[in-house]
Amino acid sequence: MSEDRPSIAYASPYVPAEWIAAHGFRPARVTPEDTRGPGATGACPFSEAFVAATGNGHRASVFTTTCDQMRRASEEPAGDTFLLNMPHTESAASLGLYVDELRRLGRFLERLGGTSPAIEEIRRTMRAFDEARRRLLDARGRLSGRAWADAVVEFLSAGDPGFTAPEGPRPGRGVPIALVGVPLWGAHRELYRLVEEAGGEVVLDGTKTGERGLPAPYDRRSSGDDPLLEIAAAHHGSMVDAFRRPNHRLYQWLDHGLRRREVRGIVFLRCAWCDLWHGELGRLTDWSPVPVVDVDLSGDRGGLARMETRVQALLDVIR
């Protein structure tokens, strides 16, 4: 995909990149570098960092209603923004809401100068992104947790379905660790290095910038008249997240992943002022069969020392 295409910034894994791409834009999933720390008291630092990043030459930005913080942050950017109403419940009606919202997003992209894609163009784009995600998932086993996480971010930020994951570095033999929670951005992405240096290896990346944020693969045999329904179904069905009501599927996903990857410890990640994930800490701690350590991301580099201490403490307990 040409980097010359104007880009559309987004942060949520439930904004289908292929839908944006099919309309002629480059889908740019933003993992902000900004780690200035929270501004207004009570404002989520990730939402503030994303708002700041929307001004970096993107044609427009897409926010979602997965949380109140992002919903209200959508009023701040000066440029064109789109607020995608995200279904919080899981039903045929909520899927219908999501489909309607994606159609509405399509109309927004057309008003920005995008194309009105033909069915075959949509299918071609779906296949391209689906194959790119499959290649990424296939690379999971041969890459270290850090390398794989970086590959995911690189793929999503470039919005290029031609992306191919690197061959290495290979996974270490550290203690298998899971990450669960909010996206890791800016200096917080040092967490992967900190885990490795403490003797661990991230084998299950349940952050929004990890595998939990990837949609289910498409059925390659499908040839229906409305490919948007397939895009919606794949993403809707993959909304394994704290914001869903109820959110038991998050725990089902975790249970499966913890057992399959023989995870021995969880690093739970939440942003300062993120109530949705913070609300899960007590439940996760009660539920988890393995030790859990809580790391709150305040958006400042000063938090790295705190993060390092917590990770080391977790590994000490496990070993």
Place this chain on the structure above:
Amino acid sequence: MSTPKLLSVAQWDERYAELVAAGLRQPAYGGPLSRHVTDGDTRLGKLRFDDSPAALRLWNLLLTEEERLFAAKARGTTIVGTMKDLGTVPVLAYSLENCLAFYPDGAWWIPCVMELSAGLLAAADRLGIDDSFCPVRAMLGAFLAEGHFPDPDLVTCSVGATCDDFSAIAQRLNGLGVPVLWWEIPARRSPEPGEEAVALPGGVVAPHAQVRFVESELRRVAAHLEELHGEPLTGERLAAGIRAANEIRELLRELREECFTAAKAPLPALELLVAEMLAIHYCSDRDETRAVLVELLEVVRGRIAANEGVLAEDAVRVFWVNPVADLRAMNVLEECGGRVCGTDYLFAHAIDAIPEDAPPFEALARTALADPMVGSSAERAARVVAEARELGAEAVIVSRIPGASHCAREGAAIGERVLEELGLPVVTIEVPPLADSLLPTLRTRIEALVEAARARRCR
């Protein structure tokens, strides 16, 4: 008619004795305010109350809700615990015979009223829901404590365009094994070019597609109610329920109009706050709520006619945004020389009339979608500005709710717009469930606001 006064609980005991001796007629839940203090509502000992029998009835209605709920449960009344939507699902519930709704959210005042003695916040802390969350976290403790309300037969909760902390708290409750019927309310948006639009109560507009979606969600809730209750919730019944709800809303609008526009404040801000809260779920007794509001309105009109008020005529007119976790704050405003001349306590959609010229389920959906918290901060700010202008506000107080996800940005949006369009002094305060240690700071800030407003009068 004697000049109305603000009384302490002890002074109210004397007044009560006088009223009883003079033949005061009370409902079954009546009695002296001090009995609630004895029962544990110790915060009342630090508040000042209006001295009218109508105010006594209001407080007794509020403070006996727990008893009423348990009695209703014992009689076999279907009890619906409705969370978050602030005024919508109760209209459905009260449309059925022998069915009522209450807000577990209302537990957020228990830590204040009982001065933390009930241990609800500590219970929430133990579940990992600490003071970085909104004080409504007390609801968690209230569910677990099993004494503040009976186990509801059905618990509903609106999600989607709702605040994160409430959603997280409700999910925590669900995770503890309390079944919750979740229903979805999308963020209200403006219609697109060419999209069919619908006017909603309160002056906002939404796409008809969103109204249809919310209607389908409310019908889903209604279907659960029908199955639980064993009676159909027909359009006719809901229409009757809407008419009854609108009677209450009309009374409340009249009460607010009289109080906000009178030369002298005829009712204190505290009683007005409690009266507004009745609109959400009628304090589990719709008939009594109507009676209380009628009586309050009579008192207010009588005082206005007699040119009497509870505050000095030159009290600074303040528009108040957001409810307070500590009721004491409303007394403080008046002690500092202010008076409430307009309010937005997060549920304007529970005070506006529900349309009666539309099919009832659609009408209720329009009302739900008109919720100011479901729309943008900009739209909420616009309504605050419009009402503050209309009511002649001289200052605005934005009361942040500690930990509430919407307050981080919304308060700034409202304050900026007030400054830009009205040029009024604005202050943002934060009121925790017990504000005693912060009272000097709160007073200073409110006094400064009042002084700034007075100075503007001289210009």
